[in-house]
Amino acid sequence: GIDGGERGLNAFLHVNAEEALAVAAEVDEIRAAGGAEAEALHPLAGVPIAIKDLIVTVGQPTTAASKMLEGWMSPYDATVIEKIRAARMPMLGKTNLDEFAMGSSTEHSAYGITRNPWDLGRIPGGSGGGSAAAVAGFEAPLALGTDTGGSIRQPGAVTGTVGVKPTYGGVSRYGAIAMASSLDQIGPVTRTVLDAAYLHELIGGHDPKDSTSLNEPVPALVEAAKQGLTGDLSGVRVGIVKELTGEGYQAGVQERFNESVEVLRAAGAEIVEVSCPNFKYALGAYYLIMPSEVSSNLAKFDGVRYGQRVLPEEGPLTIERVMGATRAAGFGDEVKRRIILGTYALSAGYYDAYYGSAQKVRTLIQRDFDAAFEQADVLISPTSPNVAFEFGAKSDDPLAMYLNDVATIPANMAGIPGISVPGGLSEGLPVGIQFLAPAREDARLYRVGAALE
Numbered sequence: 001g002i003d004g005g006e007r008g009l010n011a012f013l014h015v016n017a018e019e020a021l022a023v024a025a026e027v028d029e030i031r032a033a034g035g036a037e038a039e040a041l042h043p044l045a046g047v048p049i050a051i052k053d054l055i056v057t058v059g060q061p062t063t064a065a066s067k068m069l070e071g072w073m074s075p076y077d078a079t080v081i082e083k084i085r086a087a088r089m090p091m092l093g094k095t096n097l098d099e100f101a102m103g104s105s106t107e108h109s110a111y112g113i114t115r116n117p118w119d120l121g122r123i124p125g126g127s128g129g130g131s132a133a134a135v136a137g138f139e140a141p142l143a144l145g146t147d148t149g150g151s152i153r154q155p156g157a158v159t160g161t162v163g164v165k166p167t168y169g170g171v172s173r174y175g176a177i178a179m180a181s182s183l184d185q186i187g188p189v190t191r192t193v194l195d196a197a198y199l200h201e202l203i204g205g206h207d208p209k210d211s212t213s214l215n216e217p218v219p220a221l222v223e224a225a226k227q228g229l230t231g232d233l234s235g236v237r238v239g240i241v242k243e244l245t246g247e248g249y250q251a252g253v254q255e256r257f258n259e260s261v262e263v264l265r266a267a268g269a270e271i272v273e274v275s276c277p278n279f280k281y282a283l284g285a286y287y288l289i290m291p292s293e294v295s296s297n298l299a300k301f302d303g304v305r306y307g308q309r310v311l312p313e314e315g316p317l318t319i320e321r322v323m324g325a326t327r328a329a330g331f332g333d334e335v336k337r338r339i340i341l342g343t344y345a346l347s348a349g350y351y352d353a354y355y356g357s358a359q360k361v362r363t364l365i366q367r368d369f370d371a372a373f374e375q376a377d378v379l380i381s382p383t384s385p386n387v388a389f390e391f392g393a394k395s396d397d398p399l400a401m402y403l404n405d406v407a408t409i410p411a412n413m414a415g416i417p418g419i420s421v422p423g424g425l426s427e428g429l430p431v432g433i434q435f436l437a438p439a440r441e442d443a444r445l446y447r448v449g450a451a452l453e
């Protein structure tokens, strides 16, 4: 059954069984009746999907895995949810995550950890560990995640699933609770690259409700995945990013990576090496830009405009004191850490030194990508420097946790698309291989991803 029974994955925060069964029954009826309506069904009609609990849904609670939003029901659907309803896909429920999507292990949820189905003593990645564990653990065939610095791709990597971060603007962010708006994207978490292509084509496309949405048709992703499945990559130049291999990457991860490169070479791809010298600053810049945006986006959760109101235990009921009590009780440590960091980085006197410099680094990273994509059609790296680690291994050391994101962050900084596909096992645990492509060229990821799979 959903949510693990004895395994207790805790992948789901909410199970939406009644509605899901009703939608599935409707699809069965339409199919049984045949005719035009049956023919018009979307290819994913009747295929169940799990939704990361950062995406708002009518009729199901949305918590962002925070006490701040406990029991909150959105009065509207995210645009991606409207599309899922229109395709008649049963929604199985809402999946666990690090609070407000801040983390790499799903240990920062206010509602308990999610376990990795490959080893119940290990993390399923984060922030979208619930979606990845649900798909890897056969509790859902498809899921949605959000990726601000790797939260779709890294959970995909450590659970042996496929995760895609689309081009920034390719999928509407309307109804995804904002973490860092210039970096956030919604995307698919699936078992195969072809599944991801179908889901990505469904949820992608222009949305006037998202001012950063690209006003362009969705690329032909299913076609690209099918082309990749032929196993022929002749004419495709694959660039190994020198800065995203070697030192800092576990030996087993590096071995699977090297083998994957040989698989691509055997499929006819031309392998080149590219250098992105500014990537060494990416993590530092991300951990200034992201918290700066976090501090702004989360300001509305003050118990007055949004969020569970908590009153101070004693003393006068001034608005500042109510906000203070609300935030003290409603936010976990990691969220508070980032709000404080972001507020500091944006404060007068420090703005140029921190936020301003980080934005300059962002431009340098974009230029590194521009140069790399002159030499290669897609870039390749391990998705994560390590396989799934044990619970507690990094929870007391935020910097060690942040280092997990070293290979995924550059794509968000440049707005380009990325995919993580399973690349075999190291000591019985999945290793993920990441491909990156220029903005709007998501189709290339599906071709190479399907060829490697």
Ligand code: GLN
Binding pocket: 101, 102, 103, 104, 126, 127, 146, 147, 148, 149, 150, 151, 152, 179, 290, 405
């Ligand atoms: N692990 C990254 C972080 O903690 C990524 C988060 C995300 O993509 N939502 O910020």
